[in-house]
Structures are given as C-alpha cells and as structure tokens.
Amino acid sequence: YGTPIVTLEPGERKSARPRKVGMIFSGGQAPGGHNVAAGLFDALQALNPDNRLYGFLGGPSGLLDSAYKVLDSALVDAHRNTGGFDMIGSGRTKLESPEQFAKVAENCKRLEVDAIVVIGGDDSNTNACMLAEYFLQNDIGIQVVGCPKTIDGDLKNQQIQVSFGFDTATKVYSELIGNIQRDANSARKYWHFIKLMGRSASHIALECALQTHPNLALISEEVEGMESTLDDIVGQIASAVRERSEKGFNFGVALIPEGLIEFIPEMKALIAELNDLLAANDREFSAIAESERRIAFLSERLGSATAHVFDSLPAEIKLQLMMDRDPHGNVQVSRIETEKLLIVMVERKLEEWRDKGEFNGKFSAQSHFFGYEGRCAAPSNFDADYCYSLGYTAACLIAAGKTGYISSVRGLEKSADEWQAGGIPLTMTMNLERRKGRDVPVIRKALVDLASAPFATFVAHRELWRRETRFVYPGPIQYFGPAEVADRTTLTLQIEQQG
Amino acid sequence: YGTPIVTLEPGERKSARPRKVGMIFSGGQAPGGHNVAAGLFDALQALNPDNRLYGFLGGPSGLLDSAYKVLDSALVDAHRNTGGFDMIGSGRTKLESPEQFAKVAENCKRLEVDAIVVIGGDDSNTNACMLAEYFLQNDIGIQVVGCPKTIDGDLKNQQIQVSFGFDTATKVYSELIGNIQRDANSARKYWHFIKLMGRSASHIALECALQTHPNLALISEEVEGMESTLDDIVGQIASAVRERSEKGFNFGVALIPEGLIEFIPEMKALIAELNDLLAANDREFSAIAESERRIAFLSERLGSATAHVFDSLPAEIKLQLMMDRDPHGNVQVSRIETEKLLIVMVERKLEEWRDKGEFNGKFSAQSHFFGYEGRCAAPSNFDADYCYSLGYTAACLIAAGKTGYISSVRGLEKSADEWQAGGIPLTMTMNLERRKGRDVPVIRKALVDLASAPFATFVAHRELWRRETRFVYPGPIQYFGPAEVADRTTLTLQIEQQG
Numbered sequence: 001y002g003t004p005i006v007t008l009e010p011g012e013r014k015s016a017r018p019r020k021v022g023m024i025f026s027g028g029q030a031p032g033g034h035n036v037a038a039g040l041f042d043a044l045q046a047l048n049p050d051n052r053l054y055g056f057l058g059g060p061s062g063l064l065d066s067a068y069k070v071l072d073s074a075l076v077d078a079h080r081n082t083g084g085f086d087m088i089g090s091g092r093t094k095l096e097s098p099e100q101f102a103k104v105a106e107n108c109k110r111l112e113v114d115a116i117v118v119i120g121g122d123d124s125n126t127n128a129c130m131l132a133e134y135f136l137q138n139d140i141g142i143q144v145v146g147c148p149k150t151i152d153g154d155l156k157n158q159q160i161q162v163s164f165g166f167d168t169a170t171k172v173y174s175e176l177i178g179n180i181q182r183d184a185n186s187a188r189k190y191w192h193f194i195k196l197m198g199r200s201a202s203h204i205a206l207e208c209a210l211q212t213h214p215n216l217a218l219i220s221e222e223v224e225g226m227e228s229t230l231d232d233i234v235g236q237i238a239s240a241v242r243e244r245s246e247k248g249f250n251f252g253v254a255l256i257p258e259g260l261i262e263f264i265p266e267m268k269a270l271i272a273e274l275n276d277l278l279a280a281n282d283r284e285f286s287a288i289a290e291s292e293r294r295i296a297f298l299s300e301r302l303g304s305a306t307a308h309v310f311d312s313l314p315a316e317i318k319l320q321l322m323m324d325r326d327p328h329g330n331v332q333v334s335r336i337e338t339e340k341l342l343i344v345m346v347e348r349k350l351e352e353w354r355d356k357g358e359f360n361g362k363f364s365a366q367s368h369f370f371g372y373e374g375r376c377a378a379p380s381n382f383d384a385d386y387c388y389s390l391g392y393t394a395a396c397l398i399a400a401g402k403t404g405y406i407s408s409v410r411g412l413e414k415s416a417d418e419w420q421a422g423g424i425p426l427t428m429t430m431n432l433e434r435r436k437g438r439d440v441p442v443i444r445k446a447l448v449d450l451a452s453a454p455f456a457t458f459v460a461h462r463e464l465w466r467r468e469t470r471f472v473y474p475g476p477i478q479y480f481g482p483a484e485v486a487d488r489t490t491l492t493l494q495i496e497q498q499g
Numbered sequence: 500y501g502t503p504i505v506t507l508e509p510g511e512r513k514s515a516r517p518r519k520v521g522m523i524f525s526g527g528q529a530p531g532g533h534n535v536a537a538g539l540f541d542a543l544q545a546l547n548p549d550n551r552l553y554g555f556l557g558g559p560s561g562l563l564d565s566a567y568k569v570l571d572s573a574l575v576d577a578h579r580n581t582g583g584f585d586m587i588g589s590g591r592t593k594l595e596s597p598e599q600f601a602k603v604a605e606n607c608k609r610l611e612v613d614a615i616v617v618i619g620g621d622d623s624n625t626n627a628c629m630l631a632e633y634f635l636q637n638d639i640g641i642q643v644v645g646c647p648k649t650i651d652g653d654l655k656n657q658q659i660q661v662s663f664g665f666d667t668a669t670k671v672y673s674e675l676i677g678n679i680q681r682d683a684n685s686a687r688k689y690w691h692f693i694k695l696m697g698r699s700a701s702h703i704a705l706e707c708a709l710q711t712h713p714n715l716a717l718i719s720e721e722v723e724g725m726e727s728t729l730d731d732i733v734g735q736i737a738s739a740v741r742e743r744s745e746k747g748f749n750f751g752v753a754l755i756p757e758g759l760i761e762f763i764p765e766m767k768a769l770i771a772e773l774n775d776l777l778a779a780n781d782r783e784f785s786a787i788a789e790s791e792r793r794i795a796f797l798s799e800r801l802g803s804a805t806a807h808v809f810d811s812l813p814a815e816i817k818l819q820l821m822m823d824r825d826p827h828g829n830v831q832v833s834r835i836e837t838e839k840l841l842i843v844m845v846e847r848k849l850e851e852w853r854d855k856g857e858f859n860g861k862f863s864a865q866s867h868f869f870g871y872e873g874r875c876a877a878p879s880n881f882d883a884d885y886c887y888s889l890g891y892t893a894a895c896l897i898a899a900g901k902t903g904y905i906s907s908v909r910g911l912e913k914s915a916d917e918w919q920a921g922g923i924p925l926t927m928t929m930n931l932e933r934r935k936g937r938d939v940p941v942i943r944k945a946l947v948d949l950a951s952a953p954f955a956t957f958v959a960h961r962e963l964w965r966r967e968t969r970f971v972y973p974g975p976i977q978y979f980g981p982a983e984v985a986d987r988t989t990l991t992l993q994i995e996q997q998g
Contacts, residue, residue: 028686029681029682029685029686082681082972083678083681083972084681084682084684084685085685086681086684086685089685089687090685090686172678172975175975176675176872179582179671179871179872179873179874179875179876180871180872180875182528182581182582182583182585182875182876183528183583183871183874183875185583185585186528186583186584186585186588186589186875187527187528187589188588192871289791290789290791291790291791292788292789292790366871368871368872372678372679372682372691372865372867373675373678373679373867374678375678375682376678376679376681376682376685377678377681377974377975378972378974378975473581473582473877475876475877476671476674476876476877476975476976476977477975478975478977478978478979479977479980480977480979480980480981480984480985481978481979481980482979485979486979
C-alpha cells in the first residue's frame, strides 16, 4: 500500500540488462488481447534486443504447470490486430493461495522469468495484486503488472477509464442490433427481444442502447434498485407493445441484459428456495417421471410468495429450472432463456388485455442472444491502439522496476497521440469486501451507476425512443476511412469524460 | 416469348418525353434495395428532369391499393447505401390473377404511371413476366421490368449471375461465424452449431463455408441427393466430434442450413403423416392434457418407419411438432429448432458410444441462428454498386421501350468499370413446371448444384477443415481501404465464373 501513481514521460531509451518476462491471459476472451502481447513484445525488444517474452499457456494454469511458448516476432506478427486469445489460450484457474504463489515463484525462478504480466478482469487483477504482495513480502524478486481486460465494462473506477474489449464487443453487438432494427422497421411485423452477454453488470446493454436507440432496454441495476417484480417488467414491456401498436407500430426492439433474472429480487428468492427444496427432496423428486407432476410437487412445497412467482412462469421455464442443474444440484440461472421467458409472458399479458378489450394489436416476437459473436471479434482501431499501448506501458513499468501496478492509459476520449501512459498501484483500485467471513481487499466490480451521466442520457431519451421509431444503424466496425467513422470511442466513455 | 437479350452501349443521351415510373419491393428484405431506387431515380432524372418515380408502399399490395409515395431527391438521398426496404416497405401479396392485373392497370392509368419496376425473387419475377404479358395482350401500354433480389442466392441461371443481397448477407454471416470460430479456438471447450437463414437452398451455407472453413457444413441438397436419414446425419456429426476429440480438439463449428429438415426424406414423410394424423384425430388428441400421453398417442398411430423416426426425436422437438401448428393445423417446419435438435441427438449418440467405450472426449455445445442479422445490413460495396447499376439499367430499359425484361448486369466477377449492363427477356429465364395440375412457365429456383465448381471446391477441402483447425476469420464488411478488402465478391461467384 501507499505506492504512488506513475506517469511515463518521453525520454532517452536506456539500454537495460536482458530480461525474461512472462504473460498470461486470464478468463473470458476480449478483443485486442493479442495486441497487448504485441505492445509488450515491441517495448521489450526496444529496451534490449536480448529480452525474451514467454506466453504461458491456457491461462493461470500455465504458470502452475510451467507450460509456455516463447513469443518470437513471427508468432507475434501473425497475431497483431487479430481477435481472440488463441495465440496462447486462456483459462479460469484462480491464482489465490500461497501454495500456488510458491509454485509460480519456483517455476519462474527455474525459467529465469522475473516479471509477469497478468491480463484479466477484476478478480484476476485482485489476485495479481496478492501475488505481487507475496513476492515482495517473501523477497522473491519477481515483478507483477496487470492489464484491465473484460468486454463487460465492469472493471473501471477513478483510475481506470475502461477495460479493453468493451469498445469492440459493444460495436459488434450494435452493428447486429442496428441490422435487426432495420429489419423490424422494414418488415413491420416483429418485436425482437435481444439478450446481450454480461451477467454481472448492464454496461453492454446501456452502451448498445445509446448507440442504437431501441424501443426498450432493461438495465438490471435499475430493476434491482426499483425492486421490480417479474410481473412489473412484463407489464412494462407489454405496455410499450400496446402503446406502439396503437400508433400502428406492431414492431419493436427490446434489449435484455443476460443477468436480468438475478437482479429481480423475487426471482433471486425463488431460485434460492428451489435450490434448498431440490436438495432436501432429491430422492422423492427424482422418482417422479411426468413433467406436470414434477411441477406440481415443487409448487406445493414452495412458500406462498415464491410459489406465486413460480406458478406464473411458462412451463418450459419451470422445466429448465428443474432440469438444468449444476453438479451441486443448483439451478443454473445462466441457462434460463430470459428472452424467451419474457416473450411468452408478454404474449400472455397481452392476451389478458385483449380479453378485457384493452388491446387489439398484433404481437409476434423473435429472440436473439449475442455473446460469442463479439467476444472474439478483431479489435476496433480503438481497442487495437489501446491494447498495444497497455502492453507497451506494462513493459516500461517493468523496466522501471515497478510491481503491483496495473498498466494505465488515460485520456482515451482524446485522439491516441494525446493519451497518457502510466501505472496505477493495484491497491489504489481496491476496497475492502467481506468474503467468507473476513474483510479482504478486492477490486470492486463496477455496476451501472444510476446517478451517472451515461445512464441519465439514456433515461432522458428512452421515452421518445420507445414511442417513436428513432433507430440508429451503426453498421460494421471500419478500420479505414474517416476518423469519425473508424476511430470513435464508445458513447459511455465520451459521456463519462465530458460529464 | 422470343424477344432478344438487350445490351446497353454508351451513347448520346436523348431527351425523352416525361414519364412516371412506379417501383415495388416484393418479399423479404435484401441489402441494397434502396440503391436500386437510387439508380432508377438518377437515370430517370438524367433522361428527363420531369420524370417522376413513385414508390408503391408495402409491396405488391401498394399497387392494388394505389398507396404510394413520390420519391424525390431528399428521400432517395437519405436512403442511398442503407440497408432494409424501410423507405417504402415490402410485402408478400402475390400478384398473379387477371383480376389483380386489371386493378393494377386501372390504378396506374389513373396515376399516369406507364412503367413498373418489380424488385423481387423468383416468384415475384415470374409474376412480373405474367403482368407484362397481360399488359401486352390487352394493349394496355404499361411496361414491366424486373430486378433479381434475394439473399438466398437461389435466383440465378445462365443469364443472371447472382441476385442482389447474397453478397452482403453471406459476408455478415461469415463475419459472425469467423468471430465464433475464433472464440471456439480460444476457449477450446465448445462446439458451436450455427443455423443459417435460407429454407429452400443451401447457397448461403456453402458460401459461408468457403469463406470461413468450418469443421462441418451440411448442404441440404446433398442430404437429399444421398437420401440421408436423420440418424446418418447425427452419426456424421458425432464422428467428427469424436475424430477431433481424439486429437485433443474438444471444440468445433458446424453450419446448418435452415431448410435441412425438409430435405431429409424420412423427416418429410414423418411431417406429412403427422399432418394427416392430427387432422383426422383432432378432437381426441386435443382432449389429452399431458405431454407424455400426447406423444404416446401419436407414436402408436404412426406407421412403423415414421414411428421409429418420431420416437428417436428429443421430447422438446416432439412437443414442438405437436404444438406449433399453422392455422390449417399443419406442423410448422420452420419453427423446428434444427440446431438444438442436432445438439441433443449428437449428445445422445456420443453417450451411447461412451457406454460402449468408443468415445471418451467431451462434448459441450452452443447454438446460434443467423438470419435477421444479415438480411437488412447496409450493402457491401459490391451490392451497393450492383444494385445502383440494376436500377440505372432498369430505367434505360424502360426508356428503350422494353417490357417483360429483367435488368441485367454481368461480368460481376470483374471490377465495376468492366460490368456489362443490359436486359434479359424474363421468358428466357423460365421453364415449364407442373403446378396445380397444369404446366405453367416459372423461373426455377436454383438449388445448390452438386456438380458445380463451388460445391466441388468445398468437397475437396472439407475433410481437412474437419480434422484440422483451418478456420478463416473474414472480419466485418469494409467500405474504405484496399480493393482486395473492400471490393471482393463472393467466392461462389468467383469460382463459378472461373470454371
């Protein structure tokens, strides 16, 4: 704790002693990862042509198993500006115990690797910080530098403007949303329900809404903040369908964040109760063969409030909740097809209204889920430049003897020649959180702030976007052509930095 | 019949009498439609500034209802190079009866519209030909010119090299397939089953396979030609999964054409028998409440061969077959989620093999369906230029007094300045087909020709692409930059024109 922020200034390049640096990708793919490697490689070569870069394979487990590839210019050049992490792979092993840290130290010592660059999200950078502390306390002499990666956009704070990959992924999703909006507006007969990747925060849904102006965009954080029920949400969507239908618009587009279900308080309660119930009655429940009787078995045993929610769900979803369980027997929330759940429930609500003479429009819906389509796209110019700079900066931090820092590039709302490179002590980005009964320092996941300027901008426009048809069609990412097309940043970043 | 092919040559522009020309979009959207309008508009203006272009609204029904918009330069300019048909909308009304033709004539006479441009697929152009014949025979003096549109790529023949929209749609799908392949190759834990729009032909799947080199791509026409059973197909996919798994590749990508089910002979038979059975036993069947008993009811009454196929299907698919019926009570084949059907059946086949000790890999799958994502994309440079040329050419054909022609631009494999504009008599593109008991001339839908060069190219490479990981990641459509990036055509077109 207590180390200062570092700013890199242009200066003379000093020749340094030859070093070996290791790097890993940790967690889900994000566009631009290979450019972090390219920036690292080029900076290391510029510092001393005898420097070596090792890519540990398959994520953190590569450090534990000493599985690596030497990254030479042929390999790095072949991957510049490409998407994915396939040059060395990634993985989800968590590096967090002292035993693992000791193993990493042992492997690095043997390979003479004396600096590690960890490219990951909030958890991976938290663990990178712990690893750096361990090495410092035990006088091991290995430096650790992090890089902020995640398409979800939930690794940002006072010091980090944005994680890499968010720009590209939201542009790919916005391209597709725009294309579907154009289709909706041409065919004028479908509502499209589009689920977007990102379970823990709704930054992606918010950014895509700002880029494309859909008729509806749900923001999980708002749903939680308002303590909305599932019926509230269904009613809100059905009202929008009715309102547009009355103007002759029997079509529309609704964006749904992947994590929505887990932010609805009553659904969270239902899932918890189902987990307990299924665990306590496993044998009896498993003996029931017919789906209808399985549903009745659970419904009878749930508390009255949760039974009410459970009974309101479509049969397919009830079956999904019962069938798709993880190895611990828990309901797999991520498998719930929220977009289809909402379509069926909105359909039902509209039929109720129709019976009462309160709706006489048409409602026909299509569902989509975009995730893998954007996670490994080739990086936008922004992400390509940002990642290269993050990698280059990481090498400079290492050369300057820093450890426990995260590579930082700021001023990202300006053109790349005005960006400011430096390093932020990882501890400065952390807060104490209670985990497993004790306070531990972690990088807090940044959820959508309902008081923020990007959310306020969305709120200021959403009624207009809902009632009228103000779709924007951003088109595909461009690498060539005018700067206002090829080099624009996300609207979230622009609005945050203006406001 | 018997009119000649027309070739347009550069020449002096003669000022012509002022005319009013009408246009319609017919059927599903395809990228570039607005540029057909732009080309038409510009040519009409160049021929005589007093010419007027009327856009009939909502497709063929606009001609019947006399619903139209005058397309002026402000409206046309706002839609140049944009996707979709939202400038005037489209529709699926079929113009085919003499009563409809008479109504169109009456409406056009009143508006003084004396030429109509029909932008549509095989059926719409067939009907455009009939309309032209009707106008000729009844001496009505209204010209009709068609334009070849459909993303499916099944409107092509000796005279028409390709329909517009196929280029853009396959590029959007290939971008997404490439991104998913990169993800598959980075995460190395999923098989992705990707269904692609296009029920009647597999040109889209074939073109995307040529662009992206997936591990598997099913071609419906081959399935039908080989008389493959569903079990054959499942076995073929499961074998590929096992083969790759033995090399340590527990991941892959498989492309599935939307219409596959209807090309599997035994599935076609099952669906026909189900339709008869449900019609004959409607009351009795509807009285059964429980899904399991409904399934048993049908299974007992099917013939032994079809019952065998039915019994092999996963429960969800059986339910889909029973539940999703059209207003005539028929099974809705298009609603069947073929990609999920195949995943469940491949999973089951692999488990059988595992029990016999014949498989010990992992199989985890994700499903995708791409259709709306590409149908309304902004046109690629190729489609933008091609469509503009089709529209411009249509206006020239009208000025030259032609009727019953389809606008033709050939030499599309070369650069745009070498393209050859002209007109093909629609009758020349037609064949006699037996419909409703009599021989009628129609434009035959072009299926994938198993003797063609593009299919042969695919067959020559598919084993390699299956066994190894030879993914290609085409990236998003580019509008600026080097010609080899921004102006390339589809591989289908290139290979066809070379061969």
